[in-house]
Amino acid sequence: MSETIQAVRGMNDVLPGESTAWQILERVARETFIEYGYREIRLPLLERTELFKRSIGEYTDIVEKEMYTFDDRGGDSLTLRPEATAGIVRACIGNGLLHNQRQKLWCTGPMFRYERPQKGRYRQFHQIDVEALGFPGPDVDAELIMMSARIWRRLGLSGLSLNINSLGTPDSRRTYRGKLVEYFRDHASVLDEDSRRRLDGNPMRILDSKNPAMREIVAGAPLITDHLDPESAGHFEELRRQLDAVGVRYEVNPRLVRGLDYYTRTVFEWITTDLGAQDAVCSGGRYDGLVGQLGGAPAPAIGWALGEERVVELMRLQGQAGDESAPHVYLALAGAAAESAGLALAESLRDAVRGLRIETNCGGGSFKSQLKRADRSGARYAIILGDDEVARQVATLKPLREAVEQRQVPLDGLAGEMKRVVATSGGVQD
Numbered sequence: 099m100s101e102t103i104q105a106v107r108g109m110n111d112v113l114p115g116e117s118t119a120w121q122i123l124e125r126v127a128r129e130t131f132i133e134y135g136y137r138e139i140r141l142p143l144l145e146r147t148e149l150f151k152r153s154i155g156e157y158t159d160i161v162e163k164e165m166y167t168f169d170d171r172g173g174d175s176l177t178l179r180p181e182a183t184a185g186i187v188r189a190c191i192g193n194g195l196l197h198n199q200r201q202k203l204w205c206t207g208p209m210f211r212y213e214r215p216q217k218g219r220y221r222q223f224h225q226i227d228v229e230a231l232g233f234p235g236p237d238v239d240a241e242l243i244m245m246s247a248r249i250w251r252r253l254g255l256s257g258l259s260l261n262i263n264s265l266g267t268p269d270s271r272r273t274y275r276g277k278l279v280e281y282f283r284d285h286a287s288v289l290d291e292d293s294r295r296r297l298d299g300n301p302m303r304i305l306d307s308k309n310p311a312m313r314e315i316v317a318g319a320p321l322i323t324d325h326l327d328p329e330s331a332g333h334f335e336e337l338r339r340q341l342d343a344v345g346v347r348y349e350v351n352p353r354l355v356r357g358l359d360y361y362t363r364t365v366f367e368w369i370t371t372d373l374g375a376q377d378a379v380c381s382g383g384r385y386d387g388l389v390g391q392l393g394g395a396p397a398p399a400i401g402w403a404l405g406e407e408r409v410v411e412l413m414r415l416q417g418q419a420g421d422e423s424a425p426h427v428y429l430a431l432a433g434a435a436a437e438s439a440g441l442a443l444a445e446s447l448r449d450a451v452r453g454l455r456i457e458t459n460c461g462g463g464s465f466k467s468q469l470k471r472a473d474r475s476g477a478r479y480a481i482i483l484g485d486d487e488v489a490r491q492v493a494t495l496k497p498l499r500e501a502v503e504q505r506q507v508p509l510d511g512l513a514g515e516m517k518r519v520v521a522t523s524g525g526v527q528d
């Protein structure tokens with residue numbers, strides 16, 4: 099036997115028993131986006147490496163050590179997208195979508211980061227991403243957050259809490275940055291290696307350090323909320339007022355800076371205590387400088403991304419992962435004539451009964467083994483067709499989950515029976 103081939107580390111298969119929850123999440127998100135007037139955009143998984151260097155920032159974990167970057171056969175440096183925002187901005191600029199227009203967009207799919215794989219942290223993971231480009235806020239900031247809150251409600255999730263903060267403008271940040279550098283220089287001896295490097299490059303990134311040893315020094319650092327320019331402070335206040343007005347609860351967390359360089363003003367993160375260390379399920383923020391930084395006419399923008407693996411795990415833990423859709427009926431076929439009539443019979447029932455889930459026995463097998471498969475499929479009924487029944491134009495309808503006698507039904511009466519079965523079974527779960 100040949101050796102088996104392993105999947106790539108940190109890259110998961112979503113197995114059939116798990117995919118229902120993914121479908122529910124993606125359907126709920128899609129329906130919500132449509133209801134708020136957001137439209138889908140689909141983008142390549144590969145972008146020029148330059149795009150991420152220029153947007154995410156050189157002194158970030160992603161660009162420093164997490165990107166899947168390679169030269170293609172023509173010698174161009176390409177990178178598997180580690181996040182969606184940069185690609186969306188690139189696409190909007192390149193396709194003229196921001197010429198006298200604003201855009202409310204969403205996008206979903208796999209992202210790639212070379213991180214240390216662990217629970218809730220993978221090398222290929224999936225995001226659902228939403229962006230509003232051309233809107234200065236704070237109304238749209240509030241709308242985006244309300245939309246995420248609605249998605250949690252629709253998924254039946256609880257225990258999620260919202261942290262918000264404002265990072266101000268690049269100008270007010272410069273002042274704050276000076277204060278921060280001063281503070282961290284005074285404590286340079288206790289900084290870890292990453293933080294020391296970032297002290298010159300981007301000291302705010304130190305606040306986002308994942309190293310527990312840095313917690314104490316970070317806790318004593320000056321607060322950005324004490325150094326906001328008046329306009330950003332007003333923007334932040336209005337955002338809070340809008341959230342209060344619809345009862346979306348939040349906590350102002352002045353330490354929240356977010357992992358990417360491009361954020362300005364509003365940043366936020368939904369966290370949970372149910373998932374252990376990987377507690378952020380959805381994060382986002384405003385990035386008013388990014389469109390200009392990537393060569394477009396300057397336009398304010400904001401977006402968020404949720405991590406599907408983490409949300410699906412939360413759905414599973416909270417019993418909201420849905421049921422797999424078992425077939426309503428399993429069609430067992432005993433004999434050559436029945437086998438040759440079976441697929442056509444199933445097709446005619448599907449034509450007649452919208453939503454009927456009927457699984458046809460494929461590949462033959464003894465009557466006994468077919469009934470075993472029928473049982474294992476989770477179906478409520480088996481339709482049994484033998485050669486003798488084909489000749490008489492009848493089938494046997496056998497309940498598999500109730501103590502009710504099986505009975506014979508004329509083939510042309512089966513559709514009516516199946517309509518009743520569908521009507522009395524729970525709706526399709528996804």
Ligand code: ATP
Nearest residue numbers: 213218219220223357378379380381403404405408
């Ligand atoms: P974290 O702090 O957990 O590293 P992040 O700040 O890097 O998250 P973002 O870049 O804002 O995350 O991505 C948005 C969301 O995507 C996160 O809130 C999280 O749910 C999810 N996510 C990020 N990285 C991963 C990963 N490696 N594996 C699984 N999900 C991830």
Ligand code: MG
Nearest residue numbers: 159160213357
């Ligand atoms: Mg990260």
